Amino acid sequence: xxxxxxxxxxxxxxxxxxxxxxxxxxxxxxxxxxxxxxxxxxxxxxxxxxxxxxxxxxxxxxxxxxxxxxxxxxxxxxxxxxxxxxxxxxxxxxxxxxxxxxxxxxxxxxxxxxxxxxxxxxxxxxxxxxxxxxxxxxxxxxxxxxxxxxxxxxxxxxxxxxxxxxxxxxxxxxxxxxxxxxxxxxxxxxxxxxxxxxxxxxxxxxxxxxxxxxxxxxxxxxxxxxxxxxxxxxxxxxxxxxxxxxxxxxxxxxxxxxxxxxxxxxxxxxxxxxxxxxxxxxxxxxxxxx
Numbered sequence: 001x002x003x004x005x006x007x008x009x010x011x012x013x014x015x016x017x018x019x020x021x022x023x024x025x026x027x028x029x030x031x032x033x034x035x036x037x038x039x040x041x042x043x044x045x046x047x048x049x050x051x052x053x054x055x056x057x058x059x060x061x062x063x064x065x066x067x068x069x070x071x072x073x074x075x076x077x078x079x080x081x082x083x084x085x086x087x088x089x090x091x092x093x094x095x096x097x098x099x100x101x102x103x104x105x106x107x108x109x110x111x112x113x114x115x116x117x118x119x120x121x122x123x124x125x126x127x128x129x130x131x132x133x134x135x136x137x138x139x140x141x142x143x144x145x146x147x148x149x150x151x152x153x154x155x156x157x158x159x160x161x162x163x164x165x166x167x168x169x170x171x172x173x174x175x176x177x178x179x180x181x182x183x184x185x186x187x188x189x190x191x192x193x194x195x196x197x198x199x200x201x202x203x204x205x206x207x208x209x210x211x212x213x214x215x216x217x218x219x220x221x222x223x224x225x226x227x228x229x230x231x232x233x234x235x236x237x238x239x240x241x242x243x244x245x246x247x248x249x250x251x252x253x254x255x256x257x258x259x260x261x262x263x264x265x266x267x268x269x270x271x272x273x274x275x276x277x278x279x280x281x282x283x284x285x286x287x288x289x290x
Contacts, residue, residue, distance in 0.1 A: 006059075009035055009038035009039035010035065010039055011039060012036065012039045012040055012041075012088035013088065013117070014083060014086050014087065014088055014116075014117070015083075015088055015089075015116065015117040015118065015119045016079075016083060016089050016091060016107065016108065016111045016116060016117070016118045016119070017036050017040060017088065017089065017090040017091065017119045017121055018091055018097070018098045018099065018104065018108070018118065018119070018120045018121060019033050019036050019037060019090050019091065019092045019098065019121040019123070020033060020092075020096060020097040020098070020121060020122055020123030020124050020125065021033065021051075021054055021092050021093070021094075021095060021096065021123065021124065022054070022095065022123075022124050022200065023095040023096045023124045023125070023126045023129065023199055023200055023227075024095070024198065024199060024200035024201035024204075025200040025201065026053075026054060026057050028123070028124045028200055029054070029058075029123060029124070030121070030122075030123050032121055033121050033123055034058055034060070036090050036121050037055065037058075037060055037062060037090055037092070038060045038061075038062065039088070040062070040088045040089060040090035041082065041087035041088045041089065042065065042079065042082050042087055042088070042089045042090070043062040043063070043064045043065065043089075043090050043092070044064065044065055044066070044067035044075070044079055044089060044090070044091045044092070044107075045064040045065070045066065045067065045091075045092050045093070045094075046066070046067070046068045046092070046093045046094045046102060047066070047068070047094050048064045048065070048066055050094045050095075051064045051092060051094075052064070064092075067079065067091065067103075067104075067107070068102070068103065069102070069103045072103045072106055072107070076106060076107050076110060077110075079091075079107060080107075080110050080111065080114065080116075083111060083114075083116045084114065084116070091104055091107065095124075095126070095227075096124055096125050096126050096127075097122070097123065097124070097125045100125065100126075100127065100143070101145050101146065101171060124200070126171075126196075126199055126227065126229055127143050127169050127229070129196070129199045129200065129229075130169065130194065130196040130199060130206075130229035130231055131167065131169060131231060133194075133196065133199075133206050134167075134193075134194035134196070134206070134208060134231040135192075135194065135208055136167045136192060136193075136194060136231050136232075136233045137166075137167050137233065137234060138167065140165065140166035140167070140234070141166050141167040141168070141169055142161070142164055142166045142167070142168050142169065143169045144157075144161060144168055144169065144170050145170065145171055146170070146171045146172065146173075147170060147172065147180060149176070151179070151183070154180065154183055155183055155187065158183060158184060158187045158188070159187055162187060162188060162235070163235060164234070164235075165234050165235065166234050167231055167232065167233055167234055168231070168232040168234075169229065169230070169231050169232075170229070170230045170231075170232075171227070171228065171229060171230075172228045172229075172230055173228070174223055174224045174225060174226065174228055175223060177195070177218055177224060177228050177230070178215070178218040178219050178221075178223075180230070181195070181211065181214050181215040181218050181219075181230070182215045182219065184211055184215070184230070184232060185211040185212045185214075185215040188211055188232060188235075189211070190210045190211055190212050191210065191211050191232055191233045191234075191235070192208070192209075192210055192211075192232075192233040193208070193209065193210065193211045193214055193230065193231060193232045193233060194206060194207065194208040194209075194230070194231045195207045195214055195218070195228065195229075195230055195231075196228070196229040196230075196231070197224055197225075197226050197227070197228055197229075198225075198226035198227065199227070199229065201226065203225075203226070211232065241270050246266065246270060246272065246277070246280070247280070247284060249266050249269065249270070250262060250263070250266050250277060250280060250281045250284060251281075251284060253265050253266055254281055254285070259278065259281050259282065259285070260278060262281060263275075263277040263278035263281055266281075
């Protein structure tokens with residue numbers, strides 16, 4: 001039921017339906033999603049208690065069954081059996097789009113291996129909501145999920161993503177957000193960033209600043225509440241160096257050090273390849289002697 005209007009749930013074809021649900025505001029659900037939840041033969045969810053709040057809000061009488069990280073090995077085969085028996089199965093997570101930081105991808109893989117149709121029902125996504133409101137470049141982005149809890153592993157993961165030429169997006173626990181931002185500022189420098197909290201909810205907050213300022217704020221602020229999304233802008237593009245500039249640099253360095261060392265230093269400064277720079281320096285010297 002939407003408002004005072006009742007919508008009939010039409011029978012669904014046999015398929016695994018991946019249904020996006022609200023990330024906070026229950027009004028952020030599509031009519032197609034509601035029809036699918038009401039019409040599915042089986043409704044699988046991450047937490048039945050959470051899902052019942054949404055179902056009751058819209059008068060959907062489905063009895064959801066749990067499918068989550070801890071029971072996927074047992075629940076997954078039962079859902080596949082239902083699909084192979086000709087039933088329709090709708091899969092939802094606690095919030096947002098299924099398969100984003102949950103084990104649903106295993107079920108999708110099993111369905112595809114058996115030739116079962118998989119149908120996405122798009123809708124809310126915390127990743128896209130945070131990205132679009134952050135003011136950071138959105139033409140290329142990488143969702144990196146939750147970082148490891150241990151400091152060493154977390155830093156290693158951040159280092160591995162340092163050179164990715166895209167906006168980075170992470171989920172983080174409120175308890176760890178201060179430590180994570182400190183690590184990010186230490187590794188990524190003062191890149192522009194944003195911290196989104198409680199998206200679409202009453203106390204929604206989007207804080208944008210450079211990483212060091214965000215790290216300083218959360219280091220002294222009380223532990224925040226709610227779901228956290230961190231967005232970090234891509235690394236700055238290195239200024240391109242013209243061939244003429246490289247030639248001048250090589251000759252300048254060669255006046256102070258041996259050719260091999262000059263080529264190595266030029267490679268470090270420009271990002272070029274030492275062998276090519278060395279050959280170019282020899283050419284310049286030959287031209288100068290001619």
